[in-house]
Amino acid sequence: MISRKSGQFKRLTYAFKVFRRKPTSMAGLIIVVFFTLMALIGPFFFPLDIRAYPAKRYLPPSWQHPLGTDPYGRDVLMQIINGSRDALLIAALTGLVTIFIATVIGVSSGILGGLFDEVLMRITEIFLILPQYPLLLLIAAILPAGRELTLFEVSLIIGIVQWPGTARAIRSQVLAIRERPFIEAARCLNLGSLHIIFREIIPNLTPYLVMNFFLALTGGIYSQVILFSLGILRFTSINWGVMINIAMGESALINPKAWIYLFSPIVCIVLLQTGLVLISSALEEVFNPRLRTEE
Amino acid sequence: MSPAAGKNRDVLLSIRGLTVEFRVPRGILRAVDNLDLDVYDDEVLGLVGESGCGKSVLAHTILRIVDPNGRIAGGKIMFKGKDILSMSKEELRRFRWKEIAIVFQGAFNSFNPVIRVFEHMLDTTYAHDEKASKEEIVKRSKELMRMVRLDPDAVLERYPHELSGGMKQRAVAAMAMLLDPKLLILDEPFSALDVLTQKFFMKTLVDIRRETRKSMIFITHDLAQVAEIADRVAVMYGGVIVEAAGVEDIFYRPRHPYTRALLKAVPSIVGSIDELKPLPGPLPDPVNPPPGCEFHPRCPHRIEICSKIRPELEQVDDVSLVACHRWRELN
Amino acid sequence: MSEEPLLKIVKVTKKFVKGGLLSPKKTVRAVDDVSLEIGRVENVALVGESGCGKSTLGKLTLGLLKPDSGTILFEGKDIWSLKKEEFAKFRRNAQIIHQDPYTSLNPVRTIFQSLAPPLIRNKEVPNRKAAYERLRELLTMVGLTPPEDFLNRYPARMSGGQMQRIILARAVSLGPKYIVADEAVSMLDASLRLGAVDLMLELQKKFGMSYLFITHDLGIARYFILKGSGKVAMMYLGSIVEAGEGDSVIQRPIHPYTQVMMTAISLPDPKLTRNRPIPNLRSLEVPRLEQVPSGCKFHPRCPYAEKVCEEKVPELRSFDSRLVACHFAERFAH
C-alpha cells in the first residue's frame, strides 16, 4: 500500500539514469569513486613510511617504485595513496562543516526573519566582503600558536572562511520556499512549526544542499592546497599539498629528475577536482530539470 | 457593426497547413497542427482559445518568432503574395514591424530596462530607415503617445521602470504603430490592465482601427473582449481552428460543439446562470493528442467517425468555416 | 433570532512596511479599516482588482497575518486572544485554497504524504491506515477515481484541474467551518472553471462551511453567489466600497466605482456590449497603494466627486438594504 520510500528510490534511480546518459557525468562519478577507494583501502596495501633513504634519492619509475622516489628516497606512489586519505578527509569534513554552518544560519535566518535575519545577514555580508584567502591564511597562521593542527581543525578553519556564500544562497532558497502557498496551507492545517521546517521546507532544500556540499568539497580541496603547498601549516604527515610544497622547496621545476614527483600530486588534484565538478554539474541537472539539455 | 466581414475583401494574410512543433522532455508537442487561417484587409480578427491551444504560438510564428526548442515543421504564411517562412534573414528583419507589428502578452516587459522609452522609438525607426530625421521621430512618437492617451513628455524621456504596468502596455501599443504596419497582432494586450483601463484601451483600439483601416489579430482567452472588439472570430482548440465566422454568428449561431460549450461555460454579469454548464473532461494533452477530432473526448455529440478522422475546415458560407463532421445535422 | 455570525471583521487595518534599517521606508495600507460579517453556511464573494488588498483580507481572517488594528472574531472570540489549544482548534476550522494549484502542494511529497499528516496530527483518524481509508473517501468525493491512483502520485504528475481537486479535498479534510478561496479557480481554464465552482458548492452542502470567495472576475463571482447563496462585496484600494445580498451589487450598483466597473466590463454578447456607454472617468491611472488619495479613495477618478470627497472618508453605511461607502449614495440609488 503506502510506501514512504518509493519516492526516494525513484529519485535515486532517476539520478542514476541521468548520470548514465551523459558520459562526462559518469566519468566524474568514476573518478570520485576511484579516489575514495584509494583513500579507504589504498593505505592497507601501501603503508605509510616516512623514513628517509638517502641512497634512493630521485629514482626513476620502476616496478618497485612505479612513480619513482622523492628527494628523501621515499616512494612517490605510496605518498600519493596515503596523501589521498588526508585530502579527501579534509575535503569531506570541510564540506560538512560548511553545509552545517550555512544551513543553520541560512535556514534560521530565512525562517525566523525580522531583526534576527537582518543581523545575521549583515554579519554574513561582512564575512563575504572580507578577502577570503588572506583571511584563511591569517587564521591558519595565528590559531595554531606553534603546534600542529588536527585535520578537523584545518577543516573547521576552511569551513569558517567559506560558509557565508552558501548561507546566503540557502537563505534565499528558504525564503522562496517559505512563500510558497503549500507552507501557508500547512499552517492552516495546524501542522506545527517543526513539521513545517523539517517535513515541508528542508526536504525541498535537500537537493540544493547536496549540490552545495559538492561545491564545498571542491572549495575544501582548493583551500587545503593553498595552505599546504605554501607551507602555511605545520605538518608531519604526507598529503598532496605537502608534496607540492616539498617539491617546490627542492626546485623541482628545474630538476628533470623531480618532475614526476611534482606532477603526481598535481595530476591527482586536477583529476579529483574535475570529478567533483562533473558530479556537481550533473546533480544540478538532476535537480533542476530546466537545465537539462535536450538530446 | 461590422460589415459582412471578409466578404468581397482582399486577403491580407493567408496561412496554410502551418505546423509548429516543440521539443519537450516528454516528446514532441505539436502546438499548431496543420492550421489554415485567412486575415482580410481592414478587419479585426478575434482569435480565442483556452490556454495551451496554440494561439500565442500562432501569433509568434506569423513573425517567425519561435523559441529555440521550437520548429516550424511545415506550411506557408503568405502576406501580400510573399511567403514569410521563406524570406531571407535580412528580408525578414525589414519586414518585421514595418508590415506586421505585434504586442506581446507580456507587453509591459517589452522595454529594455537600461534605455529610455524614446530610445526604443529611435532604435525601431532607424532599423528600418537609416536616414530618418530625429525631429520626425519625435513628432511621430508624441502623436502616437497622445493617441493611446499618454502624456508624451511624461513618458518618452522616462526609463521603463518609472512607468506603471498600464502605461507601459499602452506605450508598447503606440510603438506598434510607429511604422504604420498593415497588420497589428495583439496577444492578450490587456493582461496587466485593470478593468477600467481595459475599456478605454479597447475603445482606443477601435478608434485607431477606424482611422487607419489597419487589420488586427486580437488574441485572447476572454470571449467578452472578442465580443466587444472583433469583426470576425476564429476559435482555436488543440492547435487548430475549429470554427471561424462573423462575430454575431459565433455568439448567436455557433456551429461547432466546442464553441457552443465554451459559450455556456463562461459566466457573465448579465443573463441567467441556469443555462451555464461546465465542460466535462480535461483539455487535450498536446503531446499525446486524441486521434480524430481533438474535441471528441469531451463532445456530447460525438459519433464513431469523430474518433477516427480529423474533420476538415469546411466552408459554410462566404465567411464562415467550421471543422466538424456533424455541423450540418446539429444546426 | 440574532445569531452570532461565524466570522466578524471589525475595523481591521493591515499595513505593510517595505524597507528596513537603512533603506527608505514605504508604508502600504493593504487593508484599511474594513468591517465585514460572514454567517454560518453563508458565502461572501469578495471582488476587486489585483492589488486591492482582497487576498490580504483573506489571510487576516485565517490568522495567517496579524492585523495592526481592529479585531477578527471567529464564533464570537477574538482569534488573537485565543489560548493555544483554542487557536489550534480555530486553525482546523479555517482553511485556505490558493490560486495556483501547482505551488499549493509540496512537490517532494506524494498526495498521501501531504494529506495524511493533518488528519493524524489533528486526531481526525487514529493511524496511517485509517488516514488512507479517509483519504480514499475524500478523493472519491471530489471526483478523483479510482483514488488509489492518485494517493501515491507526486503533484508533478497531475493536471492543474486534478491538483485543484486534491486541494479542495485537503481543505475539507478537517471538516472546517470556514474556507477562504483565494482566486481559487482563476488559474483554471475557462472550460474547467465552472466545474470547480460547482464542486466547491457541492462540498458546502455536505460539510456546511462558509466560503470567502475572493476573485477579480465578476462573472464567476456572480455565478458563485447565485448558484450558492450569500453576498457580493466590492473592494477598492484596501476598502470595501459596496456590499449586498445576492447579485444586487452587480445588477444595481450604487457606488460610482461599482457602477463604472459594471459598465466597463465587456459582455460575451456583441450587440449588448457594443451598445453600452463608455464610463466617464476623470483619470485613467490607478493610484499607487503607497500613496492612496485622501478622503474617498476613488475621488481622483470619480466623475461625480465633490469637495467633501477629497476631505472626508465616506463610511460604509447601510442604505437601501445595501452597504455603501459613498457620501452621495442617495443620489445614485435608483
Next chain:
Amino acid sequence: MRWIVRKTVLSVITLFCAVTITFFLYRVIPGNPVDLMINYYLSLGYSYEEALSRVLMMVPFVPTAPLHEQYVDFLKGVLRGDLGYSFTLAQPITRILGYAIPWTVFSVSISLVISFLLGIMMGMYIAYKRGSLLDKIISFYSSITTAMPQNILGFFLIWSLAIQLGWFPKELGPYGPRVDPSKFNLEFITSVLRHAALPILTYVLTSMGSWILMMKSSTISVLGEYYVTAAEARGLKDRRIVTTYVGRNAVLPLFTRFAISLGFMFGGALLIENLFLYPGIGRYLTIGISMRDYPLVTGCFLITSVATVLGNLLADLLYSRLDPRIRFE
C-alpha cells in the same frame, strides 16, 4: 542617495570588523602573536623589559596596557597608517606595502582586465551558441578551472613554456637578475614585461572561467527576457540587439563582481605570486606567515581588507550609475 549612505555605512562597519578581527587574532586569543614574540625574545636571553621594548617597536600599542587601551591604540595606529614594524625585514610595514602594492596592482590589474574582457566576450558567445560543441568545451574548461588552485596551471606553464620551450625567462621574480631596478630604463621595462607575461597568462587562464560562466548564465537569462524578443520583432539589427539589448543588460551584474575583484586584487594572486616569486602583497603575506612576522601579516591583511571594502563600495556606486532602475530608487 540614502542607498549610497547605507552602503557607505555598511562599508565602514565592515572595515571596523576587519580591524577588530585582526586585533582579536593578533592580541586577544591565547598564545597570540604578541605574547609569542615576547616569549621568543625571552628565549633568546633578553630580559623581560628588553623583550617588551623590542615588541613595542613593532606594534602600535603597549602590550602591557589594559586590553581596551591596546585596542584603541591599534585603531588609532591603523587610522594614522602606522601598522607596526617588521622585524624580519627591518622596515616599517607601510614601507613594505608601498613597495609591494605597485607590483601586485601592475600584474593583477592587467590580468583582471584581460580575463574580464575575454570572459564576457566568450561567455556571451557561448550563450548564443549554447548546446554546441564549442559551448560544451568552453563551459567544461571554465567550470574545471574555477575549482583548480592557480599554481597548478602555473606549474604546467612554467614547465612547458619556460623550461621546455624557453619562450619565457626561466628565472622567477619580477625582473631579470642582471637588471638594475633603480634605473627606470627600457631594459628594465622589457625585463619586467617579459617576467610578468607568465604570471599574467596563468592568472588570465585560471580566472577567465568564472567570468565566462557568469556571463553565460547572465546572457542566457537576458536572452529569455521579453524585451529581446520584442526587439527582434521590431526588426532591429542583430548588432544593435547584441550590444544594447543583450550585452548591456547581461554585463550589468558582472560589473559589480569586477569592482569587487579590483578590491580583492590587493590581496594579490596569492598562489601565483608565490609560485613566480613575484614581490606583491600575496607574496609578503606568505613570507610574513612563514617567518611568523605578525606585524607584516596583519599589515597585508588590513590593506587587502580596505581595498576589498572600497572595491565593494565602488561596485555598488558603479552599479547605481549603470542601472537606471537603481538610480531612481
